[in-house]
Amino acid sequence: MDGTTIRIVDGGAATVVAIEGAMSIEHAGEIRDGLLQAFGAGKRVELSLAEVTEVDLSGLQLLCSAHRTSLARHLGFRVTGEENGRFAAMARAAGLPRHVGCPGDQFGTCVWKRKQ
């Protein structure tokens, strides 16, 4: 899929990243760079996935990695729009949802934590 765009906007207290298009292996590099750039601002990062049309395992892996980055840098991280059925189905098929986050997840911001 062509035409994946990554928009990074300064949202005041947070840097807002919106991905439009496919979050797939072809775009994994640019998405990683975009996210790194967003974290570079030194503020909380909000990632909107509402406009994502397609996602594969590399995309899910990037979410995990971005979360790890936020923990290492002590910056907040929040994902929105992931309730978009596509994500839930993929994450479930990949066995990602869980009850407890990873060891560094002291703020409980793990992307895969089930919303109870």
Add this chain to the structure above:
Amino acid sequence: MNDEFARTFRDEAREQLAELEDALLAMEEDPDDLGLVGRVFRTMHTIKGSGAMFGYDDVAAFTHEVETVYDLVRNGELPVSKELVNLSLAARDRILEMLDASEQGRAVEPGLNERVLAGFRDMLPESRRQDAAPPLAAGAGQEAGVPATYRIRFRPDAAVFCRGINPLGLLNELQELGPCTVVAQTSAVADLETLDPEACQLFWDVILTTDRGGDAIRDVFIFVEDDCELTVTLIDDGLDDARGDYKRLGEILVERGDLTEEQIVELLDKRKRLGELAVEAGVLHPDRVSSALLEQQHVRQQREERQPKADAASSIRVAADKLDQLVNLVGELVTVQARLSLVAQGLKTHAELASVAEEVERLTGELRDNALEIRMLPIGATFSKFKRLVRDLSSELGKEIELATHGAETELDKTVIEKLNDPLVHIIRNSIDHGVEAPQVRLAAGKPKNGTITLGAVHSGDSVLITIRDDGAGLNREAIRAKAIERKLIPHGAELSDKEIWNLIFAPGFSTAAKVSSVSGRGVGMDVVKQALDALRGTIDVQSTTGQGTCITLKIPLTLAIIESLLVKIGDDRFVLPLSLVEECILLSKEETAASHGRDLLQVRDRLVPYLPLRSIFGTPGEPPAIQQVVICRFQERSIGFLVDRVIGEHQTVIKSLGPMYQQAEGVSGATILGDGCVALILDVDALVRAAERETAR
């Protein structure tokens, strides 16, 4: 091929198709529920697999193509759409048709199958269209065995994404082998700075229960064997019948090599939950604990499920006609037993015979209850068929109607359920066509846009009450009345109660529909319903409020074969009345009869109860005894008496039909054979009351 196997396959496939229809309709209501998509997929998969195994290659090939689309739906690559549900329902109908056709030895029209399949193929993205290859030949490589549980650790090579291999596809293939719990391990995922976004850093623990054996699991990974680390460990062979219990968390973690025994001992000394401790101590990634806990849960669940399955395995499939024959024989036995008891009573001196007769009576009673119980089925299967009816008809008529059901677990005799199908279809069709209004009419009337039809069943004594309620416009009192006058069913200016008006709709050929639609309006329907209910010894009651809806209640006896009844005598003849209707019996002396001045009314405590003098109705010769008895029955919410010579007592009535010669005889609905070999007629309370009402009206 062995016919027996083919029949079993067809029976089971039909059950699967019913399940499929249910799942599809539920999926339409809740398209985001992936559990339902999984249910649809699994059902298709079972039909495909067993079809191929039993030589139904057409069914297998057809289902395979449908399944291909569902594979994408399951992976979230295709949405659940109305179109998908419509096509899938059509596919379900085609599979049913293929089964029916093969049973009747005729060919199916290939064009129809092809049209449905073309619809499915159009849904596939371009890249997947070639994938729809025919399925494997019959039973290829399948070794049916005891389901066993395996632990699979699958760590693909980091370059797996770049080679175009999708590990998710492999995980999905595992899901097809059986119940599967997948846990992704994220501990190796690096942060963005060090992450190679094109390298796979995830790996998986999978707990899978399957009866296909470890080789089938390895086969899934056959093409990536050299590009991954794969361990498959049998953790539960399915033979050990340990109840629901499984290894402790520590044991699992040591087995997996995630922790050593020493680490466990050290942790356990701290008297906290092992998982928490291990994570706190930093010796274990929480993913590994989650994975081990899920394994524990998965195996426990599998073991628990095995318990009831062991019971289910002890059930067998029996042809319905064998059961019918059994019930008939039991009926004969009940009759003979009554005769034996009578003989034993006559030979009072023979104490031993009396005791044997008593024993036989007790055993026959138990046998009768058991035999009848075997034929009891929950009515839910019939209910779920109507979901499809409501869905298809309402969309045909441009209405939005939901079907709600309750009491699906209510059990009724199999033959009763079969005979109920048509009347229920008529009533529901009527509700959809005449009852529930079009969406804009509903909105204008301040009602919700979607209409609701509620189908319910509940036990009431020895009957079942089935209610069909809609929230539509209600019956049109004036239109029914006008039509009834036009058809000379009632005289001009007749004052009728609501109930009497509603009962007019059961007259043959009665319809107020202004135009004939494909659904109703031809005037065949409610009278057919009434006839069917009469044949079932059931009653029908209508309640309707203009603007609020109509509720039709069917009261059906639990069984058609044997009923508890009251045996009465008129002259030399004996008759039976269904005991469920009888309220009480009252003596009536000649003086009392004389005092009522020819009106057939009886003072019962503080009310007057009309009664029917059966002796004169049946034209029984001879004089009545000085003291007669009135059997008071509760019928259609009122009391009505039947004047008989004498009440003999309770009787187990095995119902026999009257035979074609006597079908028209009014006032009797069947016959039974008494212990002494004589025939007693079963009184048709409804018909007697209606005949008396007609007489009075004249």
